[in-house]
Amino acid sequence: MELESLLSLVTLASLILYALMGGADFGGGIWDLVASGPRAARQREKISDAIAPIWEANHVWLILIVVLLFTAWPKAFAVIMTALHIPITLMLVGIVLRGTAFVFRKYDSKRDKVQRRWSQLFGISSAFTPIVQGMSLGALTTGAIRIKNGILDTGFFAGWLTPFAIGCGFFALGLFAFLAATYLTVDAEDDPALQRDFQIRALISGAALLPLALIVFLASKEGAPEMHSGLTAWWAPLLLAWTSVSAIIVFIALFLRKFRLARLAAIVQVTSILTGWCVAQYPHLLYPDLTITNTAAPQTTLRLLAIALGIGALVLLPSLYYLFYIFKRQPST
C-alpha cells in the first residue's frame, strides 16, 4: 500500500476517534446548555463528571489531524487553511472558550453568578463549534474552492457558506449530541431517573438525525455533486446498510434499556457515516483540485512520518487506555 493511502487511513481513523471522543465532549456541553426538568442540576453534574477527566486527551485527535495534514500534504494544508480560514478560526475560538469556560467553572471556588456565566459560555461554545467543524468538512466536498497556479483562487468565503456545508454543520451538531446522550445513559447507571432523562434525549436526537441526513443528501445533489455520486456508487449500499442497521439497533437498544449496546451501536453508526464521507471523497482532499497524491510531501517525509506515528502509537494508545480505564470504569458496589 502506498504511504499516501496509509497515512490517509490514519487520518480517517483520527477523524473518527475525534468524533467519537471529542465530539461526545461537545455533545455533553450541548446537553449541559439545554438541561431541563427537575433534575437539571444533577444532569449538569453528571455531564461535568463524565467529561472532566478526559476532555483534554480527547482533543488530541484534532491536533493529530492537523499535524498529519501539514506534514504529509503541505500544499493541501496551505490551501485548505487559507480558504477555510474563517470557519477554522471560529472553530478555534469556540474550542478555546469552551475549554477555558469548563476549567474555570470547575476550579473556580465560589458558587455564584460568575459560575453560571461560565456554564452558559461552555454550553454555547459547545453547541457552536460542531457547526463550524461540520461546515469546514462539508466545504471540502462542494467543489466551490478552486486553485489556480497552485494558489487559492476563490477567496475566504467560498464553499463553507453553501446550503450543503451548513447542512453538514447542523448534522455534526445533531450527531455529537446524539453520541453524548448514548454515552451518558451508561455513565448515569447509578441514577435511574437521570438515566431515563438521557435515554429520552438520545431517542430525540437520534430521531432528529434522520431528517437532517435527508436534508444533507438532498443538498448534496447541487452543492456537492461528487459526494452525491459517491453516495450512489457500488460500495455505498454497504456503508448505508451499516449505518442504517446500527441506527435501528440503537433505537431498539434504547427502548429495551440495553444502554451499553446502544452506545456501541451509536459508535458503529458514527464510524460508518464518517467512513462513508471519506470514501466518497477519496482520493480528493479538496475536491476537485487536490488529491492525496498530487499534494503529498516527498517520500522521505512520509516514511519518517509513518515511523513517528508507529512509535507515537506505542506510547499513546496504552496511556489512553489506562486513562479511560482509571476514570471510566464503573465503581464496583
Added chain:
Amino acid sequence: MIFAALVATGFVVAGVHAYYLLKESRSEFHRAAFTIAATLGCICIPLQVITGDLAARRVAKLQPAKLAAMEAHYHTANGAPLIIGGIPDSEQMEVRYGIEIPKVLSLLVGNSLNAEVSGLDKFPRDQWPNVKLVHWSFDLMVGCGVFLLFIAAASGYRLLRRRSIFQARWLLKLYLIATPVGLLAIEFGWFVTEFGRQPWVIYGIMRTGAAATPMPGLIIPFTVFTLIYIFLSVVLVFLLKRQFSFAESPELRKHHGT
C-alpha cells in the same frame, strides 16, 4: 526554552506571593506557594544560563549573521570584544557609546581569546538583520537573566546562612520587581530569534516576503486573536484574585484551624 519557561513562571508566581507576604508575612498559604515557586525559579535560572550559552554557540555556527547582529559585531576580527549596550550604526558600521570588554566575544564563541568571530561585513548588505533591534533585545534578555540570577544567588546565600527569606523585606521586594522579568526575558529572546533571522524565514533558503500569504484583509484575524488573548488575560487575573481571596477567607481559615 524549557528552563526559560520554568524560570519565568517560577518568578511570576513567587513575585505574586511575595506581594502578599510583604503585606502579611505570616500567611501559611503564601509562604508555601512562594517557596515552591521561588525554588523552581532559582534552580532553573543557572541551568538556563548554561543552555543559553550552548544555544549561542550553535547560533554562531549555524546563523553567523544572527550572532553578529546580536553582538553588534560589524567587523570580522580575531580577539573580538564583547559590546554591551550602545547605539549600533549600520551605515557607519560602528557602535557608539557601548561598553567594550576586549577579547570576551572570541572567548565565548571560539573558546580562545584570539578566535575569529565573523562580523556583519562578511554578509551582503541586503542580508543584514536590523542590528539595533537584535542587539538591544539580546542585551535586555541577558540583563533580565543576570538580574534573576542575582536574586537566586542572594536567596541561596541567605539560606546557606540559615536566615529566613521571609524576614528579608528587601529580598521580597526584589522578587516583587522580578515578577514580569522572566517573561520579559523570554519575549526579548524571541525578538532576538525572529528579528535576528531576517530577512530569511528559512535561513539561507527562503526570504520572509516570499513566504507570506497572498490573501488580503489580515488585519481582521490579527485583531480577533489579539482581542481573544486580552480577554483570556483579563479573565485569568480576575480568577486568580478570586482564588486568593477564597484561600484567605475566614471559612477556609476556620477549616484549617489557623
